[in-house]
Structures are given as structure tokens and as C-alpha cells.
Amino acid sequence: MSDQTDVVGSLLPELRRGVIVLGVLSQLGEPQYGYSLMERLNDKGMAIDAGTLYPLLRRLEKQGLLQSEWVVSGAKPRKYYRLSETGLRVYRVLCNEWTAMADNMGRLINEERSD
Amino acid sequence: MELIDRYIYAVIRLLPVKQRGDIETELRGLIDDMLEQRKRGRDAGGGDIEAVLSELGEPSSLAAKYSGKPRYLIGPGIFETYTTVLKIALAASVFGMLVALAVNFAASPPQEAAKILGDVLGSIFSAAAGAFTWVTAVFALIEYHSADLNAIKLKKRGWKPSDLPEIPVKSALIRRSEPIAGILFIIIFYTLLNYAPGFFSIYHGGASPIPVFQPDVLKAYLPLINIGFAVSILKEIVRLAYGRYTLKLTAATIVLSGISFVLTVIVFSNFSIWNPDFVYSLHQTYGFSVPPGFDFTRPVLIFAKAFLGIILFAFSVETISAVIKTIRVGSYDFSRLRRSDRP
Numbered sequence: 001m002s003d004q005t006d007v008v009g010s011l012l013p014e015l016r017r018g019v020i021v022l023g024v025l026s027q028l029g030e031p032q033y034g035y036s037l038m039e040r041l042n043d044k045g046m047a048i049d050a051g052t053l054y055p056l057l058r059r060l061e062k063q064g065l066l067q068s069e070w071v072v073s074g075a076k077p078r079k080y081y082r083l084s085e086t087g088l089r090v091y092r093v094l095c096n097e098w099t100a101m102a103d104n105m106g107r108l109i110n111e112e113r114s115d
Numbered sequence: 116m117e118l119i120d121r122y123i124y125a126v127i128r129l130l131p132v133k134q135r136g137d138i139e140t141e142l143r144g145l146i147d148d149m150l151e152q153r154k155r156g157r158d159a160g161g162g163d164i165e166a167v168l169s170e171l172g173e174p175s176s177l178a179a180k181y182s183g184k185p186r187y188l189i190g191p192g193i194f195e196t197y198t199t200v201l202k203i204a205l206a207a208s209v210f211g212m213l214v215a216l217a218v219n220f221a222a223s224p225p226q227e228a229a230k231i232l233g234d235v236l237g238s239i240f241s242a243a244a245g246a247f248t249w250v251t252a253v254f255a256l257i258e259y260h261s262a263d264l265n266a267i268k269l270k271k272r273g274w275k276p277s278d279l280p281e282i283p284v285k286s287a288l289i290r291r292s293e294p295i296a297g298i299l300f301i302i303i304f305y306t307l308l309n310y311a312p313g314f315f316s317i318y319h320g321g322a323s324p325i326p327v328f329q330p331d332v333l334k335a336y337l338p339l340i341n342i343g344f345a346v347s348i349l350k351e352i353v354r355l356a357y358g359r360y361t362l363k364l365t366a367a368t369i370v371l372s373g374i375s376f377v378l379t380v381i382v383f384s385n386f387s388i389w390n391p392d393f394v395y396s397l398h399q400t401y402g403f404s405v406p407p408g409f410d411f412t413r414p415v416l417i418f419a420k421a422f423l424g425i426i427l428f429a430f431s432v433e434t435i436s437a438v439i440k441t442i443r444v445g446s447y448d449f450s451r452l453r454r455s456d457r458p
Binding site for chain 1 (some may be wrong): 137140142144145148150170171172177179180181183
């Protein structure tokens with residue numbers, strides 16, 4: 001039984017890894033700083049920890065999908081991220097891919113169930 | 116607060132200097148936000164900070180997520196070769212140092228001999244440390260650049276099945292013992308020339324040994340000679356790593372041999388590196404008869420010239436045989452191989 005838990009424990013993060021990027025991009029049409037984005041994603045059911053999200057935001061910025069800006073007017077300096085133009089285009093492409101994939105997966109899984 | 120500073124320091128010290136300031140501010144803000152979320156109005160206690168930092172996880176794994184790719188000094192691709200070469204280099208340098216010490220011990224007066232004996236451990240340790248440093252440095256460089264080279268090559272034109280190396284026929288394989296023996300000899304020679312140049316002498320009973328080389332001149336050329344040794348070791352490492360004769364390998368070894376050949380010629384075309392009194396000292400010791408007015412430096416000069424010739428000959432033979440071997444095994448007929456494999 002614990003073997004099965006181990007396997008699920010290693011497969012689940014893999015399954016989620018690709019989707020997280022899509023989730024993050026979807027929320028960045030308007031500027032967000034790391035923590036607010038994290039809360040927002042958690043509220044909407046996509047659990048993500050800060051240790052994953054913060055480095056990911058940096059990586060996406062480096063790839064040119066996000067642009068960032070330090071805002072120092074508040075109580076503490078915050079780095080706000082939002083989609084760049086490239087990021088928006090990439091996001092749309094990924095969305096189409098995801099929809100197609102979700103449809104296909106839905107069919108595959110339901111086919112299994114109806115058998 | 117002190118705990119937070121310690122945590123942030125532990126993370127950013129593992130990151131490139133350029134990113135540190137930015138990530139530090141970001142992390143500080145994040146930890147602050149997480150604390151606020153936890154305490155919700157009440158004052159944050161020490162337990163809250165610990166809980167938040169535990170949630171962020173171990174600093175080195177967070178830093179690893181920030182830096183993205185795994186970084187190796189010597190990666191899994193070349194680690195096997197590295198350990199092999201390291202073992203050879205350690206064995207050879209320790210052995211060479213032992214020989215050098217034995218020579219110095221035998222050649223020195225008793226009061227100094229005790230001192231040499233006292234230095235044994237130190238000398239062996241420094242020889243081993245030197246070998247370790249050089250081998251590691253060379254492999255780290257190979258790792259650093261080969262990753263780049265592979266990435267560039269793959270980016271340019273992708274991987275094709277035709278890139279697969281052919282299955283080597285037996286005769287195309289380089290026996291591992293060849294480069295290993297090569298490295299052993301080079302390191303032993305290196306240690307002797309550098310630490311016990313007196314080894315290259317004629318010994319005769321109680322008389323002081325007759326050196327083959329002129330010590331001062333030899334010493335002046337040592338840096339050049341050592342570069343030659345380094346190039347030769349690099350050549351043997353390349354052979355060991357490739358493990359088979361291919362056109363590329365042959366080209367690389369010929370270039371490397373060429374470099375050490377040129378260096379050797381530069382060193383030995385200065386005939387004063389040989390001890391000009393060598394034959395005279397022999398005459399003194401053994402008392403063989405010579406014609407009256409014999410010039411004792413003449414045989415040394417003749418030998419010096421002949422030695423250059425021998426070097427040229429050896430280099431030519433090595434190059435030609437490498438080319439022939441490559442051509443022979445490089446153009447084999449695969450079907451013929453299969454047929455000959457059958458009983």
C-alpha cells in the first residue's frame with residue numbers, strides 16, 4: 001500500500017509541473033507580486049508553494065514571457081510580474097494545446113470507464 | 116529576525132552574485148507576507164518564523180530551484196574516465212617521487228640523507244596533491260567546455276541516427292593499457308626530471324656520479340619540458356577517453372604529438388643541455404685510452420645531434436603508424452566483419 005502512495009507521490013508532481021506554468025500565465029494579465037499570485041492560485045484550487053512559484057516567475061521572465069517591475073511605494077518593496085507581449089502569444093498557443101489535450105484525455109478516460 | 120537573515124543568507128550565497136540583491140529583497144518580502152498571513156493580527160512569535168522557514172524548505176534546495184540546472188565540476192559523462200586517470204596519476208606520481216627520493220638519498224652525504232628521509236611523507240603528499248589538482252583541473256575544464264560544445268552542436272543541426280559511432284572492430288580498439296602505461300611513464304619522467312635530475316647519471320662505485328645533463332641548462336628548460344609533458348598526458352587522456360582509432364582522434368593526437376615534438380626539438384637543439392664533460396669524466400673514471408689531443412666534447416656533440424635525429428625518427432614513425440592504423444581500421448567493410456565473426 002505504501003508503495004502505491006510512493007508512486008503516486010512521485011507521479012503527481014510530474015503531472016502538475018507542466019500545468020503550473022499555464023496556471024501562472026493565466027493570472028498575469030494584470031500585474032501581480034509573488035505572494036498575491038500564490039494566494040490567488042491557492043484560492044482557485046491550484047496549490048503551489050512559494051519555493052516553486054518564485055523561482056518559476058524568474059525563469060519565465062528570463063524566457064521573455066513575463067516582465068517585471070519593482071514597486072517601492074508601499075510598506076515594503078514588491079516585484080510585480082505581468083505577461084509580456086510574447087508571453088500573451090505563448091499563453092494563447094498553450095491554451096489551445098491544453099484544451100485539445102484535455103478533450104482527448106477526457107475521451108480516453110471516459111472510454112476506459114464505460115468499458 | 117536573526118533567523119530570517121540567516122535563512123536568506125544561506126540561500127543567496129549559493130546563487131550567482133548578480134542575482135543576489137534582487138532575490139534577497141524578494142525573499143524578504145515573501146517571508147514577511149507569509150508571516151503576516153500566519154499571525155493575522157496577533158504578534159508573530161518565534162514559532163511562526165520557524166514554521167514559515169520550514170515551509171520554504173531547506174535553503175540549498177530552494178537555491179537549486181532558483182539556479183535551475185544542475186551544475187557539475189565533473190559530470191557523470193566523464194566521471195568514469197576521471198577516476199581512472201586520477202588513480203593512474205596518483206600511483207605514478209607517488210612512485211616517481213619514491214624513486215626521486217631514493218636517488219637523492221643515495222647521492223647525498225649522510226647528514227642530509229636523514230633530512231631527506233624526514234621529508235618523505237611531505238614530498239609524497241605534495242606529489243599526490245599536485246597530481247590530484249592537475250587531473251581535476253583538466254577534467255573540470257573539459258566538463259565546462261564540452262557541455263557548451265555539445266549544446267552548440269545539437270542546437271545547430273539536431274541529432275541524426277547517422278551520428279551514431281560505428282561498432283569498432285577489435286583492431287580499432289585502443290587497449291587501455293597503452294595510454295595508461297604512457298601516462299605512468301610520463302609522470303615518472305616528470306617527477307624525476309623535476310625532483311631528482313641527478314637520477315640521469317652514470318654511477319660508479321664510490322666516485323661521484325657523472326650527470327648526463329648540464330644541471331643549470333636543464334633547469335632553465337624545465338618549464339618548457341613540463342608543458343611538453345602536460346601536452347603528452349592530455350594526448351593519452353584523449354586516447355583513453357575515445358578508446359578507438361578514428362580519423363578525429365588521429366588528427367587530435369597528431370596535433371598534440373606535433374606540439375610536444377616541437378617543444379622537445381626546441382629544448383634539445385640547444386646542445387649545451389648535455390654535460391660537455393661527460394666523456395671526459397668517463398675517461399677519468401674508467402681510464403680508457405684515447406688518441407693524443409682527443410677533443411672530449413666531440414662525442415657529446417655527435418650524440419646530441421644524433422639524439423635530435425632519433426626524436427625526429429620516433430615522431431615520424433608514431434605519426435605514420437597512427438595514420439596507417441586509422442586508415443586500415445577506419446575503412447573496414449562491415450559485411451566482411453560480420454562474415455568473419457561467423458564460425
